[in-house]
Amino acid sequence: MNRIYLDNAATTPVSQPVLDKMIPYFREHYGNASSVYATGRDARRAIDAARRQAAEAINAQPAEIYFTGGGSESDNWAIKGAAFARRDKGNHIITTQVEHHAVLHTCEWLEKQGFSVTYLPVDEYGRVTAEQVEAAITDQTILITIMAANNEIGTLMPIGQIAQVAKKHKVLFHTDAVQALGAVPVDVEAWGIDLLSLSAHKFHGPKGVGLLYIRKGTRIDNLVHGGAQERGRRAGTENLPAIVGMGEAIALAAQSQPDNAKRLSAMRDRLIAGLLEEIPHIRLNGHPTERLPGNVNVSIRYIEGEAMLLRLDMAGIAASSGSACTSGSLDPSHVLLAIGLPHEIAHGSLRFSLSDESVDADVDEVLKVLPGIVKTLRDMSPIYPGKEG
Amino acid sequence: MYSEKVLDHFANPRNVGEIEKADGVGTVGNAKCGDIMQMYLKVEDGIIKDVKFKTFGCGAAIATSSMATEMVKGKTIEEALKLTNKAVADALDGLPGPKVHCSLLAEEAIHAAIEDYQKNHPQTP
Numbered sequence: 001m002n003r004i005y006l007d008n009a010a011t012t013p014v015s016q017p018v019l020d021k022m023i024p025y026f027r028e029h030y031g032n033a034s035s036v037y038a039t040g041r042d043a044r045r046a047i048d049a050a051r052r053q054a055a056e057a058i059n060a061q062p063a064e065i066y067f068t069g070g071g072s073e074s075d076n077w078a079i080k081g082a083a084f085a086r087r088d089k090g091n092h093i094i095t096t097q098v099e100h101h102a103v104l105h106t107c108e109w110l111e112k113q114g115f116s117v118t119y120l121p122v123d124e125y126g127r128v129t130a131e132q133v134e135a136a137i138t139d140q141t142i143l144i145t146i147m148a149a150n151n152e153i154g155t156l157m158p159i160g161q162i163a164q165v166a167k168k169h170k171v172l173f174h175t176d177a178v179q180a181l182g183a184v185p186v187d188v189e190a191w192g193i194d195l196l197s198l199s200a201h202k203f204h205g206p207k208g209v210g211l212l213y214i215r216k217g218t219r220i221d222n223l224v225h226g227g228a229q230e231r232g233r234r235a236g237t238e239n240l241p242a243i244v245g246m247g248e249a250i251a252l253a254a255q256s257q258p259d260n261a262k263r264l265s266a267m268r269d270r271l272i273a274g275l276l277e278e279i280p281h282i283r284l285n286g287h288p289t290e291r292l293p294g295n296v297n298v299s300i301r302y303i304e305g306e307a308m309l310l311r312l313d314m315a316g317i318a319a320s321s322g323s324a325c326t327s328g329s330l331d332p333s334h335v336l337l338a339i340g341l342p343h344e345i346a347h348g349s350l351r352f353s354l355s356d357e358s359v360d361a362d363v364d365e366v367l368k369v370l371p372g373i374v375k376t377l378r379d380m381s382p383i384y385p386g387k388e389g
Numbered sequence: 390m391y392s393e394k395v396l397d398h399f400a401n402p403r404n405v406g407e408i409e410k411a412d413g414v415g416t417v418g419n420a421k422c423g424d425i426m427q428m429y430l431k432v433e434d435g436i437i438k439d440v441k442f443k444t445f446g447c448g449a450a451i452a453t454s455s456m457a458t459e460m461v462k463g464k465t466i467e468e469a470l471k472l473t474n475k476a477v478a479d480a481l482d483g484l485p486g487p488k489v490h491c492s493l494l495a496e497e498a499i500h501a502a503i504e505d506y507q508k509n510h511p512q513t514p
């Protein structure tokens with residue numbers, strides 16, 4: 001069966017050029033970058049090159065790039081590190097209700113350590129405004145952390161405007177840009193932010209490697225203590241092949257971003273229009289235009305998400321859902337609840353996420369099989385009122 | 390994570406639908422995740438002649454409804470009342486941990502339908 005992968009917001013395959021770049025760093029140039037001998041120096045040079053690639057991709061200085069073990073670590077480091085470093089200035093943090101759990105659960109943990117956190121509500125599309133952020137700032141506020149793009153519904157936040165507010169009030173601003181890189185322009189200077197998290201596996205790099213951008217002169221506490229790697233700020237022998245892979249992946253992603261965004265948003269819009277046309281009782285979740293080029297998120301009434309995912313999988317299509325039944329905790333997605341969806345509508349949510357490896361035929365296939373799946377499951381549903389309902 | 394049997398009952402659910410003029414109908418909801426299951430019974434001489442279901446829920450909920458209907462069809466009311474969620478889950482070669490509660494829904498739906506039948510037919514328990 002032809003397998004169609006439309007869960008690129010969860011992870012992406014490592015691209016061939018990235019893999020080719022990584023391979024020599026397992027058996028040939030395997031040295032420890034801290035060592036003085038030749039293979040150690042090779043490793044050091046490779047990490048420096050990856051750092052330059054990353055810096056260039058987001059318009060930063062190489063000295064502002066710190067490699068980590070992924071997006072979750074970057075978020076944890078930025079938030080905990082800033083909170084504890086600025087504890088003498090205040091104890092208040094501002095975030096939103098729709099952040100990734102790497103941010104939300106970190107904030108909840110900080111509340112247990114005595115910090116106070118404001119979780120800003122979002123509008124029906126999943127957005128906060130800079131005015132909302134400004135109104136929440138107090139003389140105790142030390143950090144604002146707001147994601148650039150939402151991983152579930154694809155909504156883009158007004159990061160540049162929020163950064164201005166943060167700057168005006170001299171509050172540190174961190175953004176989780178894990179979903180944004182490669183999809184929208186990520187430019188730390190144009191945005192004017194202090195801390196930014198990225199994760200390589202979302203843009204065809206390897207899993208378990210990410211970075212934290214720390215603006216020059218920004219003081220945050222260390223998260224991982226130990227050796228002097230990453231200029232004494234993040235301990236642990238560098239994951240050399242992964243860092244090399246991330247450098248290549250970020251360079252390629254930044255390069256192809258403009259073309260990609262154009263091509264993917266056309267595919268996205270065709271998929272959305274087709275679904276809304278073919279399936280009755282369906283709604284689009286997230287913003288109609290201010291959304292990631294590759295994100296489609298819909299709620300299909302009277303049926304449940306996991307059942308749709310299983311049937312899609314049987315048809316060779318991989319997607320995801322924010323339904324309670326898929327969540328392990330049996331709670332529906334906090335993002336869908338935050339945009340005001342009642343439980344039963346969050347229940348029937350589906351997310352398709354495209355990447356630059358997606359093709360038009362993938363969209364055709366979803367539009368071909370999903371309406372039939374929906375019909376089958378609705379015929380089985382005790383709450384489906386039928387055609388006239 | 391699902392067994393072959395769960396996937397089979399999910400992909401080809403047995404006894405889906407409604408029974409017109411059913412002798413007993415049970416509807417139960419799952420407080421935990423919000424799913425709903427409905428069972429219809431046709432009973433003759435204390436024997437479940439026909440049973441159908443409708444389910445709004447996850448793959449495990451659909452598969453357990455399907456399996457539960459197969460397990461009670463042709464059984465006496467007394468036998469059907471003994472159906473447990475564990476028996477349904479076992480018949481499906483087990484369910485992943487977070488999905489065990491879905492099988493409870495199937496047990497409850499059968500029991501609710503039988504209670505409804507008994508209420509409607511007090512003379513033939």
Ligand SMILES: Cc1ncc(COP(=O)(O)O)c(C=O)c1O
Pocket residue numbers: 009010069070071072073075100102147149150151176178179199200201208209210
């Ligand atoms: C917005 C966002 N932040 C953080 C993460 C966590 O990244 P990682 O899986 O690299 O830890 C993800 C992906 O899962 C994400 O989508």
Ligand code: FES
Pocket residue numbers: 324325326419422423424446447448449450487488490491
């Ligand atoms: S019924 Fe919701 S998890 Fe199975």
